[in-house]
Amino acid sequence: MRVSHFNTATEGGAAVLMQRLHQSLQNIDIESQIYYRKGQSSLSPSLSLEFISTRSKQWQERIVLRLENELLQQKSNLFSPLQSVVKTPLPSTLAIVDIYHLHWISHWLDLPSFIQSLPPRSPIILTLHDLGNLTGGCHLYSGCHGFENICSPCPLIKYPFNHFLAQQELHRKQHLFSSRPVHVVGNSNWTTSLAKASAAFQGVQSIRTIYPAIDIQSLVRHDKAFAKKLLGISPQKLVLGFGCAELTDGNKNFPLFLQLLARLKDDIEPEAVVFGNDLGLTEQPPVPIHSLGKLTSSHLLSIAYSAMDVFVMASQTETFGMVAIEAQACGTPVCAFAVGGLTDAVQHEQTGFLAPWGNINLLSDHISQLLRNSSLRTQLGQTAHDWARRNFSLEQMRDAYLNLYREALKSQNT
Incomplete structure (x- = not known):
């Protein structure tokens, strides 16, 4: 079996999961290839595909991206169609494979010309890492379910474009995805439920959930006192x-x-351990914050998660919540809002606590309860560690995708 994976960049959550799947398939002698637009990859075989080869096409893309941004009522979401002014057929010089697996492909592939260039009966796997593929163009969930019918008027887009742009995009996706053997994968039961309700996917071959995976071997649970010392924190301090x-x-x-x-x-x-780009505090924080910057090393992530007594997620929406699984795999319970796929990623009262969206009082109470009760914190941390490692392994994700690939190929030949 030969599989080609496509993702716009080599960094980000979608890219990490694609690379993990790619390597897991190679470990069982499946021929797997990665294609991307931005970044660099040390994995083999991988190839950067850039379809914009002239200055005029570069300007066309910049103008379109600027227009997409200007059309938004608010900048907290992202709107992008899967049709581009620059056509992106797969080069005929590349080898034909059995499975074409699309991950996060916005701002790269013009899907109509790309799909048209593939062998007509070749199965296409479409993994949803956000909502961009199932809606009329928006990537983040905002409570709107217009994608279930016509996506009009779109609350995200300015008048008068809100009456037709998203609607046209949704109709285009419905036609495109029903014209080929497309199989959709949601990264959580919540994402899958939205996919099943979307008008864009009414004609696809199948829709199912396959959870993302963590690299169990590289994520190590360290003794919390030891991890805190490594970060310059007193072992007696409670850390969020x-x-x-x-x-x-x-x-x-x-x-x-x-x-x-x-x-x-x-x-x-308490004190706080924070990782991520651009902390950018404009005033003195309420407690000492140990900022670790961007962490890409599993070793450093393991130390960071292990030093935390409670990991907090305040997200407005998540299709899954990989950092929640990583924290739990390191023995740290999670407190979060019960939004989107986080209801799959955190087991309420077993591996952490979930509060209704926006209920900061209850979320704060949950965190306080864990910080004050060391035995409860230890109990939930151990359950979280065991549960995360038992349910989100690379082998489980790989085998689930492999079963899908085989089913898709079997249906192709019937």
Whole structure:
């Protein structure tokens, strides 16, 4: 079996999961190839594909990206169609494979011309890492379910474009995805439920959930006192954790984490361990914050998670929540809002606590309860460690995708 994976960049959550799957398939002698647009990859075989070869095409893309941004009512979401002014057929010089697996492909592939260039009966696997592929163009969930019918009027886009742009995109996706053997994968049961309700996927071959995986071998649970010492923190201190790729990402809600620290500082006097780009504090934080910057090493992530007594997620929406699984795999319970796929990633009252979205009082109470009760914290941490490692291994993810590949190829030949 030969599989080709496509992802716009070599960094980010979607890229990490694609690379893990790629390597896991290679470990069982499946021929797997990676294609991407931005970044660098040390994995083999991998190839950068850039379809914009002239200055005029570069300007066309910049203008379109600028227009997409200007069309938004608010900048907290992302809108992008899967059709581009630059056509991106797969070069005929590349080998034909059995499975074409698409991950996060926005701002790279023009899907109509790309799919048209593939062998007509070749199965296409479409993994959803956000909502961009199932809606009329928006990537983050905002409570709108217009994608279930016509996506009009779109609350994200300015008038008068809100009456037709998203609607046209949704109709285009429905036609495109029903014209080929497409199989959709949600990264959580919540994402899958939205995919099944989407008009874009009414004609696809199948829709199912396959959870992302962690690298169990590289994520190590360290003794918390030892991890705290490594980070220059007193072992007696209680530590709250927070982490994401970009701390300025409004969806991740880092300012709310600072509010939680302020609520807890007088009674518990915690410290905080934070990782991610651009901490950018404009005033003195309520408690000492140990900022680790961007962490790409599993070794450093393991130390960071292990030093935390409670990991906090204040996100407004998540299709899954990989950092929650990573923290739990290192024996740290998680407190979060019960949004999106986080209800799959955290087991309420077993591996952490979930609070209804926006209920900061209850979230704060959950965190306080764990920080004050060391035996409960230890119990939930151990359950979290065992559960995460038992349910989110690379082998489980690989085998689930391998079963899908085989089913897709079997249906192709019937």
